[in-house]
Amino acid sequence: MSSDDLLFAAEDAPGTAIEPAAGAAGRWKVMIVDDEKEVHSITKIALGDFLFEGKPIEFVHAYSAREAKEQMAKHPDTALMLLDVVMEEEDAGLQVVKFIREKLANKMVRIILRTGQPGQAPERKVIVEYDINDYKTKTELTSQKLFTTTVAAVRAFRDIKIIDNNKKGLEKIIDASSSIFELKSLENFITGALTQLTALLYMDDSAAFVKSFAACEKDGELYILAGTGSFAAHSKKKVKEAVPEEILEDLVATMAQGKTRYFDDHGIIYFKTKNGTPNMIYMHGTKRLTLWDKNLLEIFCGNIAVALDNIYLIDRIVLKELESERHRVDKEKASDALSRYVSPHVANEIMTNEISLRSERKTATIFFFDIRNFTAMSEALRAEEVVNFLNDLFTDIVDIIFEYNGTLDKFLGDGLMAVFGVPISDGNDAKNAVQAALKIRKVVAEINRIRVENKFSPIKFGIGIHTGEVVAGNVGSRKRIDYTVIGRSVNLASRVEALNKHFDTDILITEATHEQVKDLVVGWPHEAMAVKGVQQPVTTFRIDSLRAGSN
Numbered sequence: 001m002s003s004d005d006l007l008f009a010a011e012d013a014p015g016t017a018i019e020p021a022a023g024a025a026g027r028w029k030v031m032i033v034d035d036e037k038e039v040h041s042i043t044k045i046a047l048g049d050f051l052f053e054g055k056p057i058e059f060v061h062a063y064s065a066r067e068a069k070e071q072m073a074k075h076p077d078t079a080l081m082l083l084d085v086v087m088e089e090e091d092a093g094l095q096v097v098k099f100i101r102e103k104l105a106n107k108m109v110r111i112i113l114r115t116g117q118p119g120q121a122p123e124r125k126v127i128v129e130y131d132i133n134d135y136k137t138k139t140e141l142t143s144q145k146l147f148t149t150t151v152a153a154v155r156a157f158r159d160i161k162i163i164d165n166n167k168k169g170l171e172k173i174i175d176a177s178s179s180i181f182e183l184k185s186l187e188n189f190i191t192g193a194l195t196q197l198t199a200l201l202y203m204d205d206s207a208a209f210v211k212s213f214a215a216c217e218k219d220g221e222l223y224i225l226a227g228t229g230s231f232a233a234h235s236k237k238k239v240k241e242a243v244p245e246e247i248l249e250d251l252v253a254t255m256a257q258g259k260t261r262y263f264d265d266h267g268i269i270y271f272k273t274k275n276g277t278p279n280m281i282y283m284h285g286t287k288r289l290t291l292w293d294k295n296l297l298e299i300f301c302g303n304i305a306v307a308l309d310n311i312y313l314i315d316r317i318v319l320k321e322l323e324s325e326r327h328r329v330d331k332e333k334a335s336d337a338l339s340r341y342v343s344p345h346v347a348n349e350i351m352t353n354e355i356s357l358r359s360e361r362k363t364a365t366i367f368f369f370d371i372r373n374f375t376a377m378s379e380a381l382r383a384e385e386v387v388n389f390l391n392d393l394f395t396d397i398v399d400i401i402f403e404y405n406g407t408l409d410k411f412l413g414d415g416l417m418a419v420f421g422v423p424i425s426d427g428n429d430a431k432n433a434v435q436a437a438l439k440i441r442k443v444v445a446e447i448n449r450i451r452v453e454n455k456f457s458p459i460k461f462g463i464g465i466h467t468g469e470v471v472a473g474n475v476g477s478r479k480r481i482d483y484t485v486i487g488r489s490v491n492l493a494s495r496v497e498a499l500n501k502h503f504d505t506d507i508l509i510t511e512a513t514h515e516q517v518k519d520l521v522v523g524w525p526h527e528a529m530a531v532k533g534v535q536q537p538v539t540t541f542r543i544d545s546l547r548a549g550s551n
Contacts, residue, residue, distance in 0.1 A: 027058035028154050029075055033068040033096065034084040034114070039138070043082060046143045052154050065092035069099050078109045079157040080150060085115040085126075094130055101131045108160050110153035114138050194228045194281065212283040215239055215251060222251060229284075247282065254280060260297075262289060271301045273309045299383050359473030364422045364485060365429040365465060365513060366493035367406065367436070369397060370415035372460035372501070380456075390414065393447070393459075400439050404432035409484055417494075419485050422472045430467045430516035434543060437463045437507045438521075464497025466510040488533065495531040496540055502529070507543040514541045521546055 030047070032040050040061055050057045060075055062068040064087055072078065081100075085093035093113060100106050112134040113126065127135050133153060141149070194212045211229025215222050222239035224231065234242035239251060254261050254268045255278060261268050267289065269281040281301070289297075371377075371393075378386045394416065398408055401418045405426055409417040420436075421429035440463065448458035468489030475484050496508050503526055514523055522544045528537035 026055045028052060028055055028080070028157075029060055029078040030057045030150065030154075031060040031062060031068070031071060031075065031078050031081045031109075033062045033065075033081060033087075033093070035063050035087040036084075037063070039084070039114075043146070046146050047150060050147065050150060052151055053158070057150075064088050065096050068096045072096075072100055072104060072106070072109070076104065076106055076109075080153045081109055081111045083111055083113050083132075085113055094126065097130045097132055107131075108157060108164070110134075110157050112136060112149060112153060114141065194226065211285060212281060213243075215280045215282065217255065217278055222248075222255070225279075231282075243282075251280060251282065260294075262294075269297060269301055271305050273305045275309060277308075279305070279308070295383060299387055302387075359471065361469055362422055362425075362472050363429075363468065364425070364470050364472070364489070365420040365433040365467045366470065366485065366490050367401070367418040367420065367433045368412075368415065368462075368464045368494050368497035369418075369440070370412070370462050370497055372462060374414040377457060377459075396443050396447075397440055400436050400443065403439075404436040406432060406436060417490075419470070419472075422470065422485055423483070430465075430513045431520055433465050433467075434507075434509060434513070434517045434521055435546070437465060437543065438546060441506060461506055462497050462500030463507045464493050464495070464500065465508070465513050466493035466496055467513040467516060468492065491533050492531070492538070495533070496538070499526075499529060499531070499540055503540070503542065505542045508540045509543060511539045511541070519547070 028050075032043050034040060040059075040063075044059055047057055060071055060078065062071045066088075068081075068083070072081070083093045083096060085091070087093065089095070093115075097111055097113075100109065100111070111132045113132050114136050116138045126132065133156070134149060136149070194214060211227070211231055213227030213231040213234065214225045216225055217223075224234050224237050224239055224242055226235050227233075231242070240248055243251075250261070250263075250266075250268060254270050258270060258278070260270045266282065266284040269283070270278065271280075272278050378389075381389065394411065397416065401408060404420070405424070406418045406420045407422060409419050418433075418436075420433045426432070440461075444459055444461060451458055466489055468487075470485040470487045470489050472485045473483065475482060475486060492510065496510055500506060500508055508526075509517070509523070514525075517523075523541035524544065526540050526542060528539045530537050
């Protein structure tokens with residue numbers, strides 16, 4: 001027999017399974033499942049010197065279908081399974097495949113069936129009906145072919161893991177963007193952003209060893225805005241008083257070059273906000289970043305820059321200019337700031353008539369919008385496409401809300417909240433909200449037509465509208481205040497939006513809103529539903545269209 005003739009001969013099955021090889025970081029796990037002990041031995045010999053991307057193999061052994069299921073549950077990170085078909089039962093191997101793919105929901109491990117009795121499991125039938133990645137007879141797997149097959153399988157496993165990690169990275173960007181935008185103080189916001197940034201890059205225990213801080217330049221000095229790890233205690237201090245000289249030199253050089261720099265054990269991310277303020281994030285204990293990691297960082301820091309702009313803007317303009325320093329600011333500048341949240345008409349009314357934004361109880365119409373199954377839809381897009389898609393869609397929706405004199409209250413990840421009648425009402429708040437919803441439906445329908453033509457799945461959304469009493473005013477702490485609305489009516493509108501899933505609808509309004517728009521729209525009532533936080537069941541109406549002749 002030549003060195004390239006690796007034949008698997010039959011042998012009596014062993015009494016017990018061999019324990020897996022000692023686990024270690026940086027190994028590819030290969031599970032051998034066969035009731036013939038010699039198959040395990042020969043496979044280990046043939047792949048003993050296997051090395052792919054600098055990592056060897058860690059073998060895991062199973063001698064029956066039962067043991068294979070147990071070992072797979074213990075080792076979900078297995079890269080490749082070499083699986084015998086006929087063991088304690090004629091289709092034992094096929095049962096293992098079904099268990100792994102369906103019960104364990106493990107789609108990543110590469111499974112290669114090896115059989116000495118191909119007649120028991122015809123190749124064409126098996127490869128079509130079972131989620132396996134290759135089918136080999138034991139006699140055709142020479143030493144060289146086994147090596148080649150293993151390299152191909154491990155490479156495929158590696159690529160799938162990369163895609164999965166990239167998908168998780170995109171999900172973290174979406175989740176992080178919505179959560180950090182809700183942090184109100186600058187220090188809390190920066191700390192939250194640093195935490196989310198670490199989680200974005202390190203989806204394992206190594207995140208605990210990363211320490212970081214954010215810095216900005218003010219009057220020719222570098223200051224730490226906030227930090228994590230050992231840097232957490234140095235918030236608001238000058239950088240030169242808080243960090244070693246070598247770190248300060250790297251920061252100064254990065255500021256001078258005006259671009260992000262990566263080193264072996266640390267990195268300095270440089271970015272500017274729209275108002276031109278330079279910012280840096282220093283991270284120590286970083287891994288060697290891939291191109292994809294760097295792209296995620298760029299997108300995430302772009303979101304941070306937008307959020308910082310909003311914090312600076314609202315602190316400087318909405319809080320100072322519209323309240324305590326209203327009469328000292330330039331009205332055109334303040335009006336431009338307001339136009340980010342209300343229509344130009346409403347902004348002009350506030351500035352011209354100096355309408356108070358202090359707390360008061362008002363009747364208003366609350367409007368919630370949410371994209372259905374956005375996480376699943378975003379998996380098919382690149383990171384840049386996800387962000388661009390949301391920005392384009394929200395631009396259209398906010399323009400419609402402004403067109404009907406609504407006020408943008410806040411963005412909620414892949415949704416938003418708006419209010420009609422606050423701070424200014426034209427007496428048609430409920431009608432304005434419902435007409436805005438119908439126009440959004442029309443715009444989304446056109447977007448979906450284009451998406452379907454380009455082989456993309458259509459967007460599904462839900463809108464919930466309720467009219468009732470709210471408390472409107474500046475809500476927050478002494479350091480950070482937002483003009484918003486709160487109360488049971490806000491909570492009810494959110495619950496109504498969620499009922500769209502139950503009724504398979506896209507626009508639902510409450511009875512209170514329907515009473516004000518029943519002459520304007522065609523609506524159909526649903527059975528009353530119990531919702532959280534409301535004692536009595538809530539009746540909702542599905543909105544189909546405007547009535548004939550309505551404008």
